[in-house]
Every structure is written in structure tokens, then in C-alpha cells.
Amino acid sequence: MMSLSGRSAANDEFQSANSGLQRGELVRELLSQRLRMPAIPADALPRPHLTTQIAEALSPRGVLFVEAPCGYGKSHAIAVGVQSESAGLSADTVHWLPLTAQDNAPTRFLSLLSIALNVPDTCESSLQGGTAFADTLAIMLLALQKSSPAQRSVLVLDGLHHLTNPAVIALLQQLVADLPSQLSLALISRQALPFETHALELENRFVRIGPDNLEFSRNETFEFFSEALGAKRLTSVAVDHLYNLTEGWPTPLALYRLDIQNNPERRLVSETPSVERFLKESVLGGLTQGQLCSLRAFAELDLYSDELLLTLEPVIPEGFMLPSEASALGLPVSTLPGWGRWQRFNPLLKEWLQTPVMPGYADRMLAASRWFRSSGQFPEALKYALLAGDSEAISDIATQGSEALLLGQDTASLLRLRQSLPARMLENSPRLKVVYSWVHAIGGQFQQARALIESLDPQSTQAHEARLSALRAFILRAEGQVEPALAMAGQALSGPELSPQGQLVTHMVRASALCAAGQFQEAREANREASRLAREAGDAGSEALAVFAHARIELGKGALRYSEQLLRTGLDTVMQELTRPARIGETRLQLNLALVLWHQGRYAEADRLLVTCGRHTEQARDIGLLLAMALRVLMCRAQGRLDDAFVWIGRAERTMHTWKVDEALYVPVLEALKASCWLAQKKPDNVARALTRLQPYMEAGCVPELFPMMPGLLDCLHVRLHLVRGETVQARETLEAACQRYGDAIPWGVGVHMRLLEALLASAEGNLMAARKIFVAVVAEAEQEHFISPFAELRQELGDLPAKAWNQLPDSRFREALGELLEVNRTQQMPELAEPISEREQGVLELIAQGLSNQGIADTLHISLHTVKTHARRINAKLDVRSRTQATVKARELGLL
Structure with missing residues (x-):
């Protein structure tokens, strides 16, 4: 390496950074050995969407930043992306530079760049002449621009988190700002970039790919383990558990797949030696004992923040580190909105850190309980008091915060609390009995709720009459008894002592029951009153539930797009709350949004939502x-x-x-x-x-609260069973009886199902023209809301009817989605006639196909012989045939018969 004695004054401040470098000539051949692209395993999971995203980001002068913790496949994803056909790059135009902590000296960094970009003499000659680092890099980029101005290439800097020297970071920022027109830049790091990128974003030159993009989806996880599933080494339940535990973290999944291939005795993923080594050495390697103790304390909490952990500092042994500091290290954590900056660990790392239990666990749980209680968060305070095992704190929270606990909607914590409460406390407290009646009702335990109500003495029953009526209305609605629920809700609202929270819940019960009865306007008015009460009370959780109820009303009317808008607005509002929203309120919004997405065939989006809210509903014991x-x-x-x-x-x-x-x-x-x-x-x-x-x-006429369309869909199931058995007469009778029973109050979604069944019936009865006409009309109606779920449900029964009606459907995104779902391709579609066969001509055509003479057709249809001949001539002309036999053959080919 060149001597540093002749360096200009501009470089003096960086001398200390270079003092550890070996003097003498830089052996370029040695460093060149590092410039290798990672190999792609033969059994790697294809991820076309991610590959396309990477290829598109590598536009001329484009900067792609891939940031994720260890083990998310950052380098692998870039390697696949730059070698894909969509990237349009050859192997010799991809310059891959892996970085290490030893590359923190400016001269070394510039030398590596010159080697990677094939400008070998620029760095040494410039630095030997005393040129400043920034000028050396500018000369290098200018030389690159002149040497190959038309050849597009990509520079990949892998391991950017190793660069911490301010001089090197300044060079990196200069490189990003002054990229030549033919060069793209990919940056790979475990941590955030150490400089601003907003200017690049405004120029549309910057793309960031994070952990959310890199982690496997649930479907990809199943595909990744498809061989193990086929060989019966894993079950679908085990793969689903794997996904929930790892949340799609690629490296632990790959290590576990390798272990089950080589080891006949299956282990838990967290106990697999290779996974344990990865977590201990790669993810947590290099941390001090104090930092590890802090991480283990974080892992004991479901969610954590700087403010909460400052409270726990005195009871964390061997050192302390804030969550924000831990997050900056590039660990696998998720940042959650609400309550300021709250975070949580990846479940696999959380589980691993919690074993074995760190000393002082009870003290930390009690400290957390006190912090939540001081913040008015009684459900969380109760949860950590239970984990601490402090019966005095548990009883105190139960007595002081019983109503607040109910408002918090955390059924799981309240049910755990009941097991810890002294029997005498519940027996002697009518107020707690009412609270726990609600808890059991919310959890779907109606018999237990009624048992508690009935155990109240007459005086307490009279004192809480309105609240008990509200509770009974809630139970009746949850059981699907619409009219009794409405009557009981009216009785509750007429009581003078019903609290604002009780009124809110009762109005929501009325809204749900009225919606089930098809009285949408009255349901909307009841829901407006519930929303008003929630806003006045400042209860974000109840307000979220009111939005959920409003969206269910719109969904019942068939307004899928408006429902989605309401639900997303509700979720955005919940996320902006300064205090953490009630979990059930948020998850009900997510669940209903997943339902809308499923109706529209947006399975990938629905799947992501279900992963999150499914976990939360299970933790809170929400019947959702x-x-x-x-x-x-x-x-x-x-x-x-x-x-x-x-x-x-x-x-x-x-x-x-x-x-x-x-x-x-x-x-x-x-x-x-x-x-x-x-x-x-x-x-x-x-x-x-x-x-x-x-x-x-x-027969009981039940309309489940969570499944209001179910009665109508059960009618549809009866019709479908008759059709499968070939019982068309019974199918027709069942369908007509169901339509008559609903009248004008039929839910929109049920109506679409029934009209599709009507098309199937017409086809089964031999009336193909009517079947196609009904099918086309149903598609036109469903297209307004992109309502694709009925077609998915009836895909097998529809058979070739969609193909026969396909040419009558206008081109649209919905038609394209239907074609993909129903697997209608161009070879299946029926050729379109220049002029369609009319209904009267269709009747004549069908009788011709049966072999009737013209006179026989005239007698059957009660028309003149001349009219029959006219129809026959028109049919031949439209089908471009010359005889009755040819007309029959052509009509069958076209699906008209």
C-alpha cells in the first residue's frame, strides 16, 4: 500500500482510520477474490414477485436498498434478481462487493470500489498525488462513465452495516448522489442507512425493500415444505405452526427443512441445533452480556417500549439497553403503531430468549403491572399481575377496575382472573357477577353467563335490571335470535339506570339484529347512536366496534367497496390513537376487512390480515x-x-x-x-x-351474528345437493321457496348465490339460452363490487356454462379474474355469432334437434307453418349452414343445445 506521508492536509483527519493498515503494495489479486456473487441453491424457492420488484428497481442511476435483520435472504434475493431475465443484465456487468468491518478505511474502500468497477489505476495514482478522497471517487466515476458509457451495469455493496467511519459514509453518500447514467446501485444492510434518502425518493431513484417483502408468506411457507408434506414428514398443522412461530423468517425455515431431511427424529424448530446456532451466533453474536439480559427482559413482554423498559431497569440484572437501541442493531423486531413507539420480537427469537427464565421474573412482571395500572391500562395491568402471581394486586385490580376491564374487551385476561379470584369475592359482589356474565357472553359461554345472572338475589336483579336486559339482548343476538334480541334491547334502553357503555352495546346489538332482518336504514340509525356514545366516552375500542358494525351493515347491502373504505378508515383511526386501542375492536375491523377481501378474491391480502388478527383473537379469546x-x-x-x-x-x-x-x-x-x-x-x-x-x-330461524348470510347459504346448500343428485324438480321447489320466504329482504350476497343456482337449474333443465342469459346478468351485477366469492364456491357446479356464455361478457378486470378462477381459456370459449339466436328461434332450433318436422314444430308451438319455415331460414343463415342436420351439429358445437 502506498505511503500516507505525502497525503494532503485535506486527508489528515482520516489518518487515524488508516493507521492499522499494513504498509506496502495493495495485493489487488487477493482482494479480487472477494468479488463473488453468492451461489443460488438448486432447491431455492422461486419468488417471482420479489424478483420482478428487484429487477425493476435496478434502473439506470437507480438505488435499491435492502434492509432486514440477519437471515432474511437479502443477498440471495438480490442475486436472483440481477440474474433474472427481467433485469436484462449479463454476468460480467454485475459487480458484487462484500464488505467487512476491515473496510472502514477510506483508501481501502476506494481501492475495493476501483477493483469492483474495473478502473484499476485510478485510486492509487490519485491518492499518491495527494488527491482528496472525494475527488478520487469523482475521478473514478468519471473514468467509468467514459470507459463504457453505453454498457449498463450494477454495483452491489453487501454488508453496508459494517461501514461506520464518517469518511467512508461520506464517500458512500457521494457515490449514491453521483451515480453514472449506466450504473445502478444495490445496497444490502442489517441496519438503516446512515444518511438521508428523501432527495433520491423525490427523484424516483430510490426503492427500499424491508423484512415485510423478504419474509415468506404463508402460502410460500407451504410451498417451501411441499416435499416434506408429500413425504409425510410434516403435516399441514405443523407447517402452519412453523409459519406462525417464524413469521416467514427464511433462514430458520431453511435450516429446519434441512434438519428434517437429514434427521428422521423430528425436533421443535427452536430446539434444532442449526437453528439454535444461527440465533446465538449470527443474530445475537457480538452482543455483551448486559445487552443480552436486556433482550431477555424484552422477550418476557408481549409488547415493549422505551418508557416501559425504563421502569424495569432496576430489576434487569447485569446491564440495561433501551428497545430503540436494540432495534438500531438490526434485530428481528416489529414496530407497532399506537402507544407511541412499541415493538415486539419475532416469536421464534422471543421463545428462544425466554429459555431458561431469567432471575427476578416476578419482580419485573409486577413492575410492568404497576406501570400499566398507573397508565389506566387495566387489562394489561391484570395480565402482568397474574404472571407475577401476586394475589393481592390481582384482587385490587379486580375491585378497582372491573368496569375498565370489561371496556378493555380482553376476555382471556378476565377468565384467567376468575380462576385466581377468591370464591367469596365473586359470590359477595353482584357487580363482579354482572361483569363476568358479560365476559362469558363475549366469550360465547352463554350457559355460564345465564347461570351467573340467575344466581343474583332479587334485590340485586332489580338494581341491575337494565344492565341485565342489555346482557340478555346481547346473548340472544349472539345465538341468532333476531326478534327476541330486538325486544330485549328495547326493554334495556327504556331503563333509566343503563350506563353510557351499556347503551352503546345495546344500540350495537339493535344495529346487528336490524341488519339481519334486512332493515338497513333502522340499523344505520342505531349504529349512529352507538358511534356517538363511543366518541363521547373517548373509548377507541368501542368506536372501532361501531365502525365494524357500520361496515357489516354496508356489507349486508352488498356495498363491498364502501365496506372496505370504512374498515380501512377505521383501522387508520385506531392506529393514530395516542393510547393503545382495545384489541378486539381492532381485530374485528381486520377480520371484516379479510372477509371483504375474500369476497373479492384477493386471497394474498386476506391471508396476511388473517395471520395478524388470527393471532390476536386467539390471545384475547375473542370468539371472532x-x-x-x-x-x-x-x-x-x-x-x-x-x-x-x-x-x-x-x-x-x-x-x-x-x-x-x-x-x-x-x-x-x-x-x-x-x-x-x-x-x-x-x-x-x-x-x-x-x-x-x-x-x-x-327451523329456529337463527341468524348468527358473525355469519348473517348463513341461513340463505344453507338454503343454497340444499339446492346444490338436489342438483348433484339430479333432482331438478326438488331443486327448483327449494329455490323458489327460499326466494319467496325472503321476499324483498334477501341479502344481496345470498341473492347472487341464488341467481347463479337459477342459471344452473335452467342449464340442467335443458334451457341453455336462459341459463346463459341469467349467468351474464349475474356477472354484470357482481362486477359492480368485484364480488367473486359465489363463483369460487360454485366453480365445480358451473362446469362449462361460463365458457358457453363467455363471448357475451364485456371485457373487464372482473371478466379477466373470473376467467382465471374458472379456468376459461380461448380454446374453451364458444365462437361468437355475428347475430345471436333469438329466444323464439332457440325454441324452434331445439325442436329441430329433436327431429320434429316443420308441421310438428308448428303444432307444438301453436304457430303457422310459414312462421316455422321463416325461423328455420334465419337459423340457417345465422349459423351459416344449409340443412337441418348441419344446423343441429353446428348448434351443438356452439353450445346452443
Whole structure:
């Protein structure tokens, strides 16, 4: 390496950074060995969307920044992206420079750049002449511009987090700002960039890819383990658990897949030696003992923030580090909106850090409980008091904050609390009995809720009459009894002592019941009153539930797009709250949004939402988990994964049984889902038995609160069973009876299902013209809201009807989505006639195909012989044929017969 003695004064401030470098000539050949692109494993998971995103970001003078913790496949993703066809690059135009902590000297960094960019003499000659570092880099970039101005290339700087010298960072910033026109830059780092990028973003030259883009989706995780699933080394339940634990963290998943391939004895992912080494050495390597103790304290909490951890500092042994400092180290944490800057660990790392338990656990949990209590967050205060095992604190919180606990909507914490409460406390407190009646009702345990109500003495019953009526209305609505719920809600609202919170809940019960009855205007008025009360109380959780109820009303009317807008606005509002919103309020918004996305066939978006809110509903013991699991079943069924659908049904059944939820709440839903899946498997006898078990619920007229469309869809299941069995007469009678029963109050979504069934019936009865006409009309109606779920549900039964009607559908995004769903391609589509066959001509054509003479047709249709001949001539002309036989053959080819 060149001597530093002749360096200009401009470089004096950097002498200390270079003092450790070996003097003498820089061996370029040695450093050149580092310039290698990572190899791509043969069994790597194809990720076309990510690859395309990377290729598009590498535009001329474009800067791609890939930031994620260790093990997210950053280098692998870039290597795949630059070698893809869409990137349009050859191997010799990709310059890959891996960086280490030894590259923090400016001269070394510039030498490496000159080697990577093939400008070998520029760096040494400029520095030997005393040129400043910035000028040396400018000369280098100018030389690159002149040497190959038309050849597009990419420079990849891998391991940017190793660069900490301010002089090197200044050079990096200069490189980003002054990129030559033919060069693109990819930066890979575990940490945020050490300089601003807003100017680049405004120039549309900067793209950031983060952990959310790099982690596997749930579907990708299943694809990644497809070989293990096929070989029966893993079950779908195990893969689903893997995904929930790792949240799609690629490297632990890859290490675990390798372990189960080589080790016949399966272990837990967190106990797999290679995964443990990865977490200990790669993710947490280099941290001090004090920093590790702080991380273990963070892992004991579901969510953490700087403010909370400052409270715990005295009870964290061997040192302290703030969460914001830990996040800056590039660890796998997620930052959550609400409550300021709150974070949580990746579940796999959290689980690993919690073993073994660190000394002082009870003290830390009690300190956390006190902090939450001082902030008025009673559900969280209760949770950590329970973890601390402090019975005195538990009783104190229960007595002081019983109403606040109910408002917090955390059913799980309250049920755990009941197990810890002294029996005498609950027995002697009518107020706590009422609170726990609500808790059991919210958790779907209606029998237990009623038992507590009935155990109240007459004096307490009279004192809490309005609140008890509100509770009974809530239970009746949850059980699907619409009219009794409305009557009881009216009785509750007429009571003088009903609290604002009680009024709010009762108005929401009324809104839900009125919506189920098809009285949408009255439902909207009840919901407006609930929203007003929530705003006046400043209760973000209840306000979120009011938005959820409003969206359900709009969904019942068929306004999918407006429902989505309401739900997203509600979620944005919740996220902007200064205090953490009630979890159930937020998850209900997410669940309903997932439902809308499923209706519109946006499965990937729905899947991401279900991962998040499914976990939260399970933690809070929110009965909304049943809806989340039902959506999982429906998505699996729509994608043809019937085995997975039954696995989800089994999981839902076990969970509801474990939670001791009343069977009336979940059995009808799960039986209906089984019947739908059995239809897809063509097992009509199983479907018939399921519908027999559902008959009592149908006769009772129950409309489940979470599944308001269910009664109509059960009618549709009966029609579909008749069609599968070829019982067209019974199918027609069942369909007409259902339509007559609903009248004008039929829910929009149910109506679309029934009209599709009407098209299938017409086709089964031999009236193809009518079937096509109905199908085209249903598509036109569903297209307004991109309502694709009925077509997904009836995909098998629709058969070739879509192909026969395809040419009558106008070009649109909805038609394109339907074509992909129903697998209608150009070879299946029927050639379009220049002039369509009229209904009267269709009738004549069908009789011609049956072999009737012209006179026979005239007698059958009660028209003149001349009219029959006129119709026959027009049919031949439209079909471009010359005889009755040719007309019949051509009509069959076109699907007209």
C-alpha cells in the first residue's frame, strides 16, 4: 500500500482510520477474490414477485436498498434478481462487493470500489498525488462513465452495516448522489442507512425493500415444505405452526427443512441445533452480556417500549439497553403503531430468549403491572399481575377496575382472573357477577353467563335490571335470535339506570339484529347512536366496534367497496390513537376487512390480515377467531386444498370445545363448512347428513351474528345437493321457496348465490339460452363490487356454462379474474355469432334437434307453418349452414343445445 506521508492536509483527519493498515503494495489479486456473487441453491424457492420488484428497481442511476435483520435472504434475493431475465443484465456487468468491518478505511474502500468497477489505476495514482478522497471517487466515476458509457451495469455493496467511519459514509453518500447514467446501485444492510434518502425518493431513484417483502408468506411457507408434506414428514398443522412461530423468517425455515431431511427424529424448530446456532451466533453474536439480559427482559413482554423498559431497569440484572437501541442493531423486531413507539420480537427469537427464565421474573412482571395500572391500562395491568402471581394486586385490580376491564374487551385476561379470584369475592359482589356474565357472553359461554345472572338475589336483579336486559339482548343476538334480541334491547334502553357503555352495546346489538332482518336504514340509525356514545366516552375500542358494525351493515347491502373504505378508515383511526386501542375492536375491523377481501378474491391480502388478527383473537379469546378460521376453510376450498380445509375445521372444533363455547354458536357454522367441502369432494350422502343435523337451526330461524348470510347459504346448500343428485324438480321447489320466504329482504350476497343456482337449474333443465342469459346478468351485477366469492364456491357446479356464455361478457378486470378462477381459456370459449339466436328461434332450433318436422314444430308451438319455415331460414343463415342436420351439429358445437 502506498505511503500516507505525502497525503494532503485535506486527508489528515482520516489518518487515524488508516493507521492499522499494513504498509506496502495493495495485493489487488487477493482482494479480487472477494468479488463473488453468492451461489443460488438448486432447491431455492422461486419468488417471482420479489424478483420482478428487484429487477425493476435496478434502473439506470437507480438505488435499491435492502434492509432486514440477519437471515432474511437479502443477498440471495438480490442475486436472483440481477440474474433474472427481467433485469436484462449479463454476468460480467454485475459487480458484487462484500464488505467487512476491515473496510472502514477510506483508501481501502476506494481501492475495493476501483477493483469492483474495473478502473484499476485510478485510486492509487490519485491518492499518491495527494488527491482528496472525494475527488478520487469523482475521478473514478468519471473514468467509468467514459470507459463504457453505453454498457449498463450494477454495483452491489453487501454488508453496508459494517461501514461506520464518517469518511467512508461520506464517500458512500457521494457515490449514491453521483451515480453514472449506466450504473445502478444495490445496497444490502442489517441496519438503516446512515444518511438521508428523501432527495433520491423525490427523484424516483430510490426503492427500499424491508423484512415485510423478504419474509415468506404463508402460502410460500407451504410451498417451501411441499416435499416434506408429500413425504409425510410434516403435516399441514405443523407447517402452519412453523409459519406462525417464524413469521416467514427464511433462514430458520431453511435450516429446519434441512434438519428434517437429514434427521428422521423430528425436533421443535427452536430446539434444532442449526437453528439454535444461527440465533446465538449470527443474530445475537457480538452482543455483551448486559445487552443480552436486556433482550431477555424484552422477550418476557408481549409488547415493549422505551418508557416501559425504563421502569424495569432496576430489576434487569447485569446491564440495561433501551428497545430503540436494540432495534438500531438490526434485530428481528416489529414496530407497532399506537402507544407511541412499541415493538415486539419475532416469536421464534422471543421463545428462544425466554429459555431458561431469567432471575427476578416476578419482580419485573409486577413492575410492568404497576406501570400499566398507573397508565389506566387495566387489562394489561391484570395480565402482568397474574404472571407475577401476586394475589393481592390481582384482587385490587379486580375491585378497582372491573368496569375498565370489561371496556378493555380482553376476555382471556378476565377468565384467567376468575380462576385466581377468591370464591367469596365473586359470590359477595353482584357487580363482579354482572361483569363476568358479560365476559362469558363475549366469550360465547352463554350457559355460564345465564347461570351467573340467575344466581343474583332479587334485590340485586332489580338494581341491575337494565344492565341485565342489555346482557340478555346481547346473548340472544349472539345465538341468532333476531326478534327476541330486538325486544330485549328495547326493554334495556327504556331503563333509566343503563350506563353510557351499556347503551352503546345495546344500540350495537339493535344495529346487528336490524341488519339481519334486512332493515338497513333502522340499523344505520342505531349504529349512529352507538358511534356517538363511543366518541363521547373517548373509548377507541368501542368506536372501532361501531365502525365494524357500520361496515357489516354496508356489507349486508352488498356495498363491498364502501365496506372496505370504512374498515380501512377505521383501522387508520385506531392506529393514530395516542393510547393503545382495545384489541378486539381492532381485530374485528381486520377480520371484516379479510372477509371483504375474500369476497373479492384477493386471497394474498386476506391471508396476511388473517395471520395478524388470527393471532390476536386467539390471545384475547375473542370468539371472532371462529370467523378467522372459517375464512381459512373457505380460502382453502377455493384453492382446491380440501385436506387443509378439513384440518382448519378440526382446529376450529377443538378450539371452540377447549374454550367451552356453546355448541349453538359454532356447530352450525362448522357443519355448513363441512357440507360445502363434501360437495367439492362429490360426497352427497355426507352433505345430506350434515344438512339433517342443521335442520333444527334452520327451523329456529337463527341468524348468527358473525355469519348473517348463513341461513340463505344453507338454503343454497340444499339446492346444490338436489342438483348433484339430479333432482331438478326438488331443486327448483327449494329455490323458489327460499326466494319467496325472503321476499324483498334477501341479502344481496345470498341473492347472487341464488341467481347463479337459477342459471344452473335452467342449464340442467335443458334451457341453455336462459341459463346463459341469467349467468351474464349475474356477472354484470357482481362486477359492480368485484364480488367473486359465489363463483369460487360454485366453480365445480358451473362446469362449462361460463365458457358457453363467455363471448357475451364485456371485457373487464372482473371478466379477466373470473376467467382465471374458472379456468376459461380461448380454446374453451364458444365462437361468437355475428347475430345471436333469438329466444323464439332457440325454441324452434331445439325442436329441430329433436327431429320434429316443420308441421310438428308448428303444432307444438301453436304457430303457422310459414312462421316455422321463416325461423328455420334465419337459423340457417345465422349459423351459416344449409340443412337441418348441419344446423343441429353446428348448434351443438356452439353450445346452443
